[in-house]
Amino acid sequence: MKNALIVILVSMFAFSCAAIKRGPADAYRDYSEDLSETRVTFPELPDPDEMEKESSVSKGSGAPVDKDLEEAISYFKRDNEDKQYYNGFTILVYSGVDREKAFETRNDIYTAHPDVKADMQYQQPRYLVKVGKYINRIEAQSLYHKLKDDFPTARIIQERFERDGFEEENDIEDDFDAER
Numbered sequence: 001m002k003n004a005l006i007v008i009l010v011s012m013f014a015f016s017c018a019a020i021k022r023g024p025a026d027a028y029r030d031y032s033e034d035l036s037e038t039r040v041t042f043p044e045l046p047d048p049d050e051m052e053k054e055s056s057v058s059k060g061s062g063a064p065v066d067k068d069l070e071e072a073i074s075y076f077k078r079d080n081e082d083k084q085y086y087n088g089f090t091i092l093v094y095s096g097v098d099r100e101k102a103f104e105t106r107n108d109i110y111t112a113h114p115d116v117k118a119d120m121q122y123q124q125p126r127y128l129v130k131v132g133k134y135i136n137r138i139e140a141q142s143l144y145h146k147l148k149d150d151f152p153t154a155r156i157i158q159e160r161f162e163r164d165g166f167e168e169e170n171d172i173e174d175d176f177d178a179e180r
Contacts, residue, residue, distance in 0.1 A: 076135060083163070089140050090159040093118065093151050094129040102127035105151070112150045116143065133161050 080086050094105040102120055106129050109118040121128045131147065134140040140156050147154045 085160050085162055088159055088161055089134045089137050089156050091131045091140055091144050091154055092157045093131055093154045095126055097126050099127055102129055105129045
């Protein structure tokens with residue numbers, strides 16, 4: 001009886017494995033589907049030599065980006081000439097409570113980059129060492145990448161700047177009244 005039971009179990013196991021082999025995979029063996037209608041297609045890229053010829057012809061005397069940039073800057077100046085402050089970006093090189101470390105960072109900037117002017121500020125309880133005044137984040141990128149090698153914690157932050165040489169009308173009138 002024991003032998004018969006073992007034979008039945010072994011045969012059931014063998015047949016179940018054979019059923020799996022002949023299972024659903026065989027049913028889809030001849031299946032095919034055409035997805036070319038739904039596939040995304042892209043236009044052919046132009047020849048690089050032709051693009052170079054076209055770009056040299058279209059450039060003329062000045063690049064169009066320079067013209068657009070000048071126009072954007074002049075618009076910015078016209079739009080903000082009556083405002084005392086403007087929003088921009090600066091590079092924060094050091095932020096911390098250690099006064100000596102702030103002075104050391106400022107001096108290191110002068111040593112490593114003599115053409116860069118570092119501003120140090122105290123906003124209780126921390127010292128800040130900042131570099132540059134930029135209207136756009138993109139303008140700050142080139143100096144940021146130079147400073148990042150020497151100062152790995154440097155980052156570009158938003159800042160509010162006071163416009164140089166700005167005098168409000170009230171200030172002018174007060175000065176005029178004081179002279180009388």
